[in-house]
Amino acid sequence: MLLSTDTFLAPGPAPERLWLNRFAGLGPTFYSHVAAAPLRDPYWVARSDALARDLGLPADWATPEALQALAGNTVLPGSVPLASVYSGHQFGVWAGQLGDGRALLLGEVQTPSGASLEVQLKGAGLTPYSRMGDGRAVLRSSVREFLCSEAMHGLGIPTTRALCVVGSDQPVRREEIETAAIVTRTAPSFIRFGHFEHFSHGGDHDALRQLADFVIDHFYPDARSAANPYAALLEAVTRRTAAMVAQWQAVGFTHGVMNTDNMSILGLTVDYGPFQFLDGFDPNHIGNHSDHQGRYTYARQPQIAHWNLFALGQALLPLIGDHDTAMAALEPYKTALPAELDARFAAKLGFAQASAPVNAVVNALLQLMAAERTDFTIAWRTLARHLAGAPADTVQALFHDRAAIDRILLQLQELPAQVGVRPDADLALKSNPAFILRNYLGEQAIALAKQKDFSMVQDLLTVLERPFDEHPAHAAWAGFPPEWADHIQISCSS
Structure with missing residues (x-):
C-alpha cells in the first residue's frame, strides 16, 4: 500500500x-x-x-x-x-x-x-x-x-x-x-x-x-489493449503534450528550456527555470538568456514540442517495431495542436467552439498585438471585461492604431450573426487571467x-x-x- x-x-x-x-x-x-x-x-x-x-x-x-x-x-x-x-x-x-x-x-x-x-x-x-x-x-x-x-x-x-x-x-x-x-x-x-x-x-x-x-500499466492503461501498446503510448503522450502546449500559448507562457529531459511523459509542465509570462506580445521573444539561438521562443514552442515527441518516438522505436508505425503515432499532433489552440483562443473570446470567423478575429487581434507589442494578459483581460459590459474605449486605449482595433471590434460584433451564438462573457473572463x-x-x-x-x-x-x-x-x-x-x-x- x-x-x-x-x-x-x-x-x-x-x-x-x-x-x-x-x-x-x-x-x-x-x-x-x-x-x-x-x-x-x-x-x-x-x-x-x-x-x-x-x-x-x-x-x-x-x-x-x-x-x-x-x-x-x-x-x-x-x-x-x-x-x-x-x-x-x-x-x-x-x-x-x-x-x-x-x-x-x-x-x-x-x-x-x-x-x-x-x-x-x-x-x-x-x-x-x-x-x-x-x-x-x-x-x-x-x-x-x-x-x-x-x-x-x-x-x-x-x-x-x-x-x-x-x-x-x-x-x-x-x-x-x-x-x-x-x-x-x-x-x-x-x-x-x-x-x-x-x-x-x-x-x-x-x-x-x-x-x-x-508507464502504460500505471498511467495509460488503455494503451495495453491496443494492437501495438507502445505506439498507443506514444500517441497518447503526443495528444497530452499538444494540449499542454496549447494551454501555454493561450496564457503567453514561455517555458524557456524545452529540452527532452524537461518534458513530462504525463504532459505536465515540469522544471521551472528560465520561464516567463510575456508582457508585451512578442512571439519571437527569447525568455532564456542562455538560449543564444532563440530555440525556445514563444512562437517556436509548438514546433519544439513536436521535435521532442519525435525524439521520444525514436527512443521507443525498438519497442514499436517499425518507423512507419511510430510516425503514425506522432501524426495526430499535426491536427490536435491546431485544434487545441483554436479552442483555447476561441474561449478567450467567449466562444465554446472554434470556427473560421472566430479564428479570423483571434488572428487579427494577435497580429495587431504583435505589431504594437501590446501587453498580452492585459489586452485579453480587457477584451473579456468589454464582453462583460465595459465600454469599448477601454480596449481602444490599449492600441495606437485606432482604425485597426475598431475593425477588430466590429468583427467581434458581427460574430454572433456569423456563428449563430453570442459570446459568453463569463467564459471569456474564466479564460483570460487578470493575474x-x-x-x-x-x-x-x-x-x-x-x-x-x-x-x-x-x-x-x-x-x-x-x-x-x-x-x-x-x-x-x-x-x-x-x-x-x-x-x-x-x-x-x-
Missing part, C-alpha cells in the same frame, strides 16, 4: 508509515539511492495550504519535525530517497547521461481523492548525476518554481505542484554567493522523455520495455525574501491560486509592468 497522508510527515516510528514507491520497484538500473545533504538551520519560506489540503495533511502539518524532514535533515520512516537516471537532448543536441542532479524522490503518497503523488526534494544536495553541479538550489530559483508551479495549477494547466520552500543561510555559489533552499514538489510521476532516451540510446532494450510497461506571475513581481518577492520578509511570496501565492478573480487589495499586480522589467534576464541557473 502507499503511504497514507493521514500519517504523512507525522513523527515517530511506525511500520504503517512505510513508503512503498512504485518507481523504486523498477530496480537499481533506474536510480541510485542517495542521502540528502544536511541543510543548516532551516526555516520556512513559503507553504501552499491548497496543496497541503489536496494531500490530506492536517492544518497543523508544518511542525518542527516536518521542517527537518523537508530540509533533508531527517529521513521519514520507511522513506528511502533516490535519484533517477535519464538522458536527453539539450538545445537540440544529444547531451548523453543526465539524471536527477539535485532532486531526490522520497516516495509516494495516496491523497484523499484516491490519486497517488510522488514527493521530491529539489535542491537536496549532490547525487551521482550532478555532473559539475553542487546539487543545491538557491532561494531565488526555489521561490520562482514554488510560485509558478502553483500559478500554473491556478490557471488550470497540467503541472507539477509545490508544497513548500525551506530556506537556510547556508551559502551557495552561483554567479554570486546566494543562500540555499529546497522545494518540496509533487507529481503523479516525474518520468521524462529523457528516461526513455537513456535506455534506448544505451541499447538496454529490456530496461526500456520495463519502463514503458510501467500572472510576471518576472518583475517574482523579482520583488525574491528581493524581500532575501531579507527574510516572506510576506510578498505568500501574498502572490494567494492571488495566483485564483488568477481569474479580482483581488482589489493587489490590483496593481494586474497592471502594466514597470519599464525596468524589460531588462530582467533569466537564465538556466534561475
Whole structure:
C-alpha cells in the first residue's frame, strides 16, 4: 500500500508509515539511492495550504519535525530517497547521461481523492548525476518554481505542484554567493522523455520495455489493449503534450528550456527555470538568456514540442517495431495542436467552439498585438471585461492604431450573426487571467525574501491560486509592468 497522508510527515516510528514507491520497484538500473545533504538551520519560506489540503495533511502539518524532514535533515520512516537516471537532448543536441542532479524522490503518497503523488526534494544536495553541479538550489530559483508551479495549477494547466520552500543561510555559489533552499514538489510521476532516451540510446532494450510497461500499466492503461501498446503510448503522450502546449500559448507562457529531459511523459509542465509570462506580445521573444539561438521562443514552442515527441518516438522505436508505425503515432499532433489552440483562443473570446470567423478575429487581434507589442494578459483581460459590459474605449486605449482595433471590434460584433451564438462573457473572463506571475513581481518577492520578509511570496501565492478573480487589495499586480522589467534576464541557473 502507499503511504497514507493521514500519517504523512507525522513523527515517530511506525511500520504503517512505510513508503512503498512504485518507481523504486523498477530496480537499481533506474536510480541510485542517495542521502540528502544536511541543510543548516532551516526555516520556512513559503507553504501552499491548497496543496497541503489536496494531500490530506492536517492544518497543523508544518511542525518542527516536518521542517527537518523537508530540509533533508531527517529521513521519514520507511522513506528511502533516490535519484533517477535519464538522458536527453539539450538545445537540440544529444547531451548523453543526465539524471536527477539535485532532486531526490522520497516516495509516494495516496491523497484523499484516491490519486497517488510522488514527493521530491529539489535542491537536496549532490547525487551521482550532478555532473559539475553542487546539487543545491538557491532561494531565488526555489521561490520562482514554488510560485509558478502553483500559478500554473491556478490557471488550470497540467503541472507539477509545490508544497513548500525551506530556506537556510547556508551559502551557495552561483554567479554570486546566494543562500540555499529546497522545494518540496509533487507529481503523479516525474518520468521524462529523457528516461526513455537513456535506455534506448544505451541499447538496454529490456530496461526500456520495463519502463514503458510501467508507464502504460500505471498511467495509460488503455494503451495495453491496443494492437501495438507502445505506439498507443506514444500517441497518447503526443495528444497530452499538444494540449499542454496549447494551454501555454493561450496564457503567453514561455517555458524557456524545452529540452527532452524537461518534458513530462504525463504532459505536465515540469522544471521551472528560465520561464516567463510575456508582457508585451512578442512571439519571437527569447525568455532564456542562455538560449543564444532563440530555440525556445514563444512562437517556436509548438514546433519544439513536436521535435521532442519525435525524439521520444525514436527512443521507443525498438519497442514499436517499425518507423512507419511510430510516425503514425506522432501524426495526430499535426491536427490536435491546431485544434487545441483554436479552442483555447476561441474561449478567450467567449466562444465554446472554434470556427473560421472566430479564428479570423483571434488572428487579427494577435497580429495587431504583435505589431504594437501590446501587453498580452492585459489586452485579453480587457477584451473579456468589454464582453462583460465595459465600454469599448477601454480596449481602444490599449492600441495606437485606432482604425485597426475598431475593425477588430466590429468583427467581434458581427460574430454572433456569423456563428449563430453570442459570446459568453463569463467564459471569456474564466479564460483570460487578470493575474500572472510576471518576472518583475517574482523579482520583488525574491528581493524581500532575501531579507527574510516572506510576506510578498505568500501574498502572490494567494492571488495566483485564483488568477481569474479580482483581488482589489493587489490590483496593481494586474497592471502594466514597470519599464525596468524589460531588462530582467533569466537564465538556466534561475
